Amino acid sequence: DSGVTQTPKHLITATGQRVTLRCSPRSGDLSVYWYQQSLDQGLQFLIQYYNGEERAKGNILERFSAQQFPDLHSELNLSSLELGDSALYFCASSVDGHPYGYTFGSGTRLTVV
Amino acid sequence: GQNIDQPTEMTATEGAIVQINCTYQTSGFNGLFWYQQHAGEAPTFLSYNVLDGLEEKGRFSSFLSRSKGYSYLLLKELQMKDSASYLCAVRSYSGGGADGLTFGKGTHLIIQP
Numbered sequence: 001d002s003g004v005t006q007t008p009k010h011l012i013t014a015t016g017q018r019v020t021l022r023c024s025p026r027s028g029d030l031s032v033y034w035y036q037q038s039l040d041q042g043l044q045f046l047i048q049y050y051n052g053e054e055r056a057k058g059n060i061l062e063r064f065s066a067q068q069f070p071d072l073h074s075e076l077n078l079s080s081l082e083l084g085d086s087a088l089y090f091c092a093s094s095v096d097g098h099p100y101g102y103t104f105g106s107g108t109r110l111t112v113v
Numbered sequence: 114g115q116n117i118d119q120p121t122e123m124t125a126t127e128g129a130i131v132q133i134n135c136t137y138q139t140s141g142f143n144g145l146f147w148y149q150q151h152a153g154e155a156p157t158f159l160s161y162n163v164l165d166g167l168e169e170k171g172r173f174s175s176f177l178s179r180s181k182g183y184s185y186l187l188l189k190e191l192q193m194k195d196s197a198s199y200l201c202a203v204r205s206y207s208g209g210g211a212d213g214l215t216f217g218k219g220t221h222l223i224i225q226p
Contacts, residue, residue, distance in 0.1 A: 002155065035216075042218035043156070043200065090155060102146075102214075104155035 004105035018079040025093030032074040038087040115139040117217035135201035143206040196224045
């Protein structure tokens with residue numbers, strides 16, 4: 001157990017729907033990162049939050065949004081889902097925003113049908 | 114933008130040594146990371162280089178040449194459990210606090226008896 005908790009582990013939903021993925025960072029970590037991993041693209045950085053504030057944005061689609069709550073857990077919202085959104089979504093956390101201390105969660109496998 | 118290249122797949126023999134190369138192009142380089150990822154699982158941190166040279170950690174070593182935009186991961190005394198994908202990732206400091214790593218697509222390493 002890495003200490004980073006992601007729920008749900010698996011999600012199957014239909015095109016056009018909206019889902020929310022949840023991440024609880026490791027105790028003491030202030031920074032949360034979201035990544036998408038598909039077979040042909042590898043791990044793609046989506047967005048980073050640090051102590052409740054958005055800190056960096058990567059290749060995140062406008063249909064996707066995220067937030068980090070006062071208790072430091074984070075949610076990634078995916079809307080108007082398309083078949084191509086099917087992927088593994090990983091959350092990682094670190095204490096000070098430096099990826100040296102990255103710890104990844106076990107991921108959420110999203111399947112859009 | 115950033116570009117990271119690594120071989121798609123490599124095969125090696127149990128007990129042998131294998132070197133996985135990674136080349137990158139980026140501005141504001143601020144560190145190179147290697148991660149191991151077993152199929153369907155979360156990436157786990159292996160090594161971090163920010164200065165030129167070799168970092169050794171048990172059976173794993175990582176080398177960096179910033180002037181050449183080049184790194185390699187060296188795995189010694191290969192074991193069957195080393196069969197996994199090895200991800201090269203670069204951190205670039207944009208000055209805007211962007212700490213998300215850019216990952217290569219990974220090298221799938223197959224260990225044969």
